[in-house]
Amino acid sequence: PSTPSPRRAGSSGGAGGLGADGELDGGSRPTAHFPVNLFVTAIGEGVMSRDTPPKVQQRLTQVVRKVPKEQNTSVEVADGGTADLKMRVFVVNSEDAKAVGDYVGSHPTQVPAPFVVLARELRMAVLYDPATLDLSDASVADRLRKQAKTRAVRVLREAIGTKALGVTLAVLRGHEGAMAPADRLRDHLSARTEPVPLPDLADPLGAAAAAAA
Numbered sequence: 147p148s149t150p151s152p153r154r155a156g157s158s159g160g161a162g163g164l165g166a167d168g169e170l171d172g173g174s175r176p177t178a179h180f181p182v183n184l185f186v187t188a189i190g191e192g193v194m195s196r197d198t199p200p201k202v203q204q205r206l207t208q209v210v211r212k213v214p215k216e217q218n219t220s221v222e223v224a225d226g227g228t229a230d231l232k233m234r235v236f237v238v239n240s241e242d243a244k245a246v247g248d249y250v251g252s253h254p255t256q257v258p259a260p261f262v263v264l265a266r267e268l269r270m271a272v273l274y275d276p277a278t279l280d281l282s283d284a285s286v287a288d289r290l291r292k293q294a295k296t297r298a299v300r301v302l303r304e305a306i307g308t309k310a311l312g313v314t315l316a317v318l319r320g321h322e323g324a325m326a327p328a329d330r331l332r333d334h335l336s337a338r339t340e341p342v343p344l345p346d347l348a349d350p351l352g353a354a355a356a357a358a359a
Contacts, residue, residue, distance in 0.1 A: 176273035179342045180281070182294040184268045185243035186302055188327070189213070189232040190320025192260035195253055205245045209234055210260075216296050222307040225314040233302065235295040238267055250324040259320030263328040264302050265335060270294040271342045301338070305331050 189210055194203060210232075217233040236243035246261050253259070272290045279286050306313045311330045316322060 176275050178274055178276045179271040180274050180287075180290045180294075181269065181271045181342065182291055183238045184270055184295065184298050185236045185238045185240075185247065185266060186264040186268055186298060187234050187236075187246050187261050188264055188318060189234070190259045190262045190318075190324070192256055192258040192320050194249070194260050195256065198249065202245055202249070205242065206249060206260075209242055209246060217299055219299060219303060221303050221318070222309075223315045223318065224309045224312050225316075227315075229315050229318060231306075231318060233264065233299055235298050237291065254324070257321060257323055259324035262318060262320050262324050262326065264306075264331060265298075265328060268298055268301070268335060269339060270298055272297075301335070302331070305334050308334060 187209075194206060198206070213232045213234065217235055219231055219233060220228050221231050223229050234242070234246070236246075247263075247266070250259070250261060250263060272294050274290060279290075281287055281290075305311065306318070306327075311334055313327055313330050317326045317330065
């Protein structure tokens, strides 16, 4: 995957995103971007509050238990050494992202927090070849989202490992509150975001890509 250049998004002709190359078959060349906005959280050391509604608690329990292999990783921390980290990466408008975000918003002072936010909205863009990949096929869109999520894990690992940002083990485990990691990482991630062309919304394929953001 390509490494995004350190340039802030801001072009009126594009949406900001951290780039990743789509896996393409037959030597085809990627010419378009599939944008995905991601909500990234990690599992902290706190216990969910007893006031959590049963249905919400059930969903959040699944968030904790069903960690995909590629999101179960290790990171270097600012206070030395490495730490195991269970990330969860969701499309921002998904039910899981909403459940975690709502819990964090309704328990802002809980320490340690059961979830910590690494990025509220991480803009990713996967390069793909519209001549060979049909975004109206749900499996194709899912494949591109998965690539974006995998790239997001790498981007966050690199950012957390930047010692100057001060992301310590205690911060990752929720001992400084749920939003402490995101607060430390926000500017660094923004500086790595570069503008990418927006899909043509008059094109049904472009509309499908925009809807995934």
